[in-house]
Amino acid sequence: xxxxxxxxxxxxxxxxxxxxxxxxxxxxxxxxxxxxxxxxxxxxxxxxxxxxxxxxxxxxxxxxxxxxxxxxxxxxxxxxxxxxxxxxxxxxxxxxxxxxxxxxxxxxxxxxxxxxxxxxxxxxxxxxxxxxxxxxxxxxxxxxxxxxxxxxxxxxxxxxxxxxxxxxxxxxxxxxxxxxxxxxxxxxxxxxxxxxxxxxxxxxxxxxxxxxxxxxxxxxxxxxxxxxxxxxxxxxxxxxxxxxxxxxxxxxxxxxxxxxxxxxxxxxxxxxxxxxxxxxxxxxxxxxxxxxxxxxxxxxxxxxxxxxxxxxxxxxxxxxxxxxxxxxxxxxxxxxxxxxxxxxxxxxxxxxxxxxxxxxxxxxxxxxxxxxxxxxxxxxxxxxxxxxxxxxxxxxxxxxxxxxxxxxxxxxxxxxxxxxxx
Numbered sequence: 001x002x003x004x005x006x007x008x009x010x011x012x013x014x015x016x017x018x019x020x021x022x023x024x025x026x027x028x029x030x031x032x033x034x035x036x037x038x039x040x041x042x043x044x045x046x047x048x049x050x051x052x053x054x055x056x057x058x059x060x061x062x063x064x065x066x067x068x069x070x071x072x073x074x075x076x077x078x079x080x081x082x083x084x085x086x087x088x089x090x091x092x093x094x095x096x097x098x099x100x101x102x103x104x105x106x107x108x109x110x111x112x113x114x115x116x117x118x119x120x121x122x123x124x125x126x127x128x129x130x131x132x133x134x135x136x137x138x139x140x141x142x143x144x145x146x147x148x149x150x151x152x153x154x155x156x157x158x159x160x161x162x163x164x165x166x167x168x169x170x171x172x173x174x175x176x177x178x179x180x181x182x183x184x185x186x187x188x189x190x191x192x193x194x195x196x197x198x199x200x201x202x203x204x205x206x207x208x209x210x211x212x213x214x215x216x217x218x219x220x221x222x223x224x225x226x227x228x229x230x231x232x233x234x235x236x237x238x239x240x241x242x243x244x245x246x247x248x249x250x251x252x253x254x255x256x257x258x259x260x261x262x263x264x265x266x267x268x269x270x271x272x273x274x275x276x277x278x279x280x281x282x283x284x285x286x287x288x289x290x291x292x293x294x295x296x297x298x299x300x301x302x303x304x305x306x307x308x309x310x311x312x313x314x315x316x317x318x319x320x321x322x323x324x325x326x327x328x329x330x331x332x333x334x335x336x337x338x339x340x341x342x343x344x345x346x347x348x349x350x351x352x353x354x355x356x357x358x359x360x361x362x363x364x365x366x367x368x369x370x371x372x373x374x375x376x377x378x379x380x381x382x383x384x385x386x387x388x389x390x391x392x393x394x395x396x397x398x399x400x401x402x403x404x405x406x407x408x409x410x411x412x413x414x415x416x417x418x419x420x421x422x
Contacts, residue, residue: 001115003090009114010087010419011035019404020337021050031404031417041317041412042351048319048387049333051398052408053289055415057313058091064308065287066095071307072265077101077120077254079285083399085420086114088288099145101283105130108146110421112137120254121148122213122283124175124184126155128162135166147208147252149175151186156198156205163204172199173209173252174239176232178216185212192235196244207244209252209279210236214260225260229267240274254281262300262307286395289313293343293393314398316345316390318372323384327376329362331388334370337401343393345372351387359388 001009011032015022023045026034039045041052069076075098080089089100089111099118102108105127108119125131125148137144150156150172163170174192177185186192192210199207212232214225236253245251251274256264261284268280286295290310301309318333338345347362361380366373372390376382392398399405400422407416 003094003115006086006090006114008032013419015404020402021046021048021406022404023047031419035414035416038413038415041406041408041414042354042387043412044414046406046414048317049331049337051314051316051337051402051405053405053418054311054313054315055407055409057311058289058407061287061290061310061313062091062095064310065284066097068261068265068307069096069282072269074265074268074280074282076282076284077118078288079103079122079257079283080111081107082285082396083288083418083420084110084422085399085418086110086116087416087418089114089116092288098279098281101285105133108134112144117141117143118145119147120281120283121146122211122254124149124151124155126158126162128158131159131162131170134170135163135168138168138170139166145171147171147173149173149184149211150195150199150205151175151177151184153195153198156195156202160202160204166204169202169204169206171206171208173211173254174199174207174235176210176212176235178212178214178228179218181218182216183213185216189231189235189238193242196239200244206248207239208248208250209245209254210239211252211254211281213257214255214263215257220260222263225263226267229255229263230270233267233271236274236278237272240276245274245276248276250277250279251275252279252281254279254283256282256284258284258286258295259298260300262304289395289398291339291393291395291398292346292348292391295393295395312391314392314395315348316392316398317351317387318390320374320382320384320386320388321371323376323382326378329374329376329380329382331372331374331390332370333372333390334367336369338367338372338390339392339394339397339401340367341394341397345390345392347374347388348391349389350382351389352383352385356389357381362388364390
């Protein structure tokens, strides 16, 4: 499936009760037909709460990370778990991505359903049913490239048993843990070698490189993250010297979340020549929408401002439904609509009678299931019926609350709808 075929399939879906925030009078239209109407988000019948994704800011972020990866000689497989939106997967690929990173088998199925040919599973995979399905995909499609983590001899044994009789080996990378007490991954270089030996003893798996996630480094700071990344690249060098990559055309070396990709670029640039070309694979995913909280604070672009800046692309629009006291207001968006695992939403703008102004004196203090509690200071000018635009923190838990997200231009025109599959 091509990008245009994937887009056409998504556009053919019907608008109905599944998709919150969309105009009730659009019931029965296809998504493509509704997009063609180019309705205004504020006057076109959309109901609150409604999440909007900025068309201009999305494009800016896609272009910025494409430029960054090229400038630093990195291949890019952005983490698709952030959006789980095939339209965005394809746009990322159109902006130079090598492929898409994912985390669990269901996400791989979604990506394959919409034609993604290169998938990096940044996780261990020992589920026998999922492995048999992967094997069937590899057998049916010679262009399908799939890579996943291994971090234990036991895991290798389970994979080998599940893949018995498969026609193509599954490519794997040894995951180096970010440190003692970190998440998954092999803790020591000696154990890494043992896992690599176990892979070499099978016919169903093929070792193609090493990988890890620097975001799990305990007490992460530039010095610690750089040190761990140098352990990762040294592991690749040692495996190469030991002849573990014979018969390949390239060696995969992969890292890179959304908080330390500048460190990844630094250390990967130091990787000495190997016996084969190195696929230096960066996996940052949150950049696609960026945010107004967690990643606004953590993005490496704050450390290297000369490289550019990501722009937060989400805004959740909710309506003031109650103003029970001068110190308090309630809007009709809550935990079911807004990310809240890292930060509460940030009140940014108030909209009344077509005019927009800063949300001065408004602070979200808590969320119920379907309400945001808003403290209103004396200078706040807000009343029942106003629309309040909220900035969100953590893209991964923003996308997953919305199945169909309007893509909105700066003047409020909705030009498309982004479908998610969680």
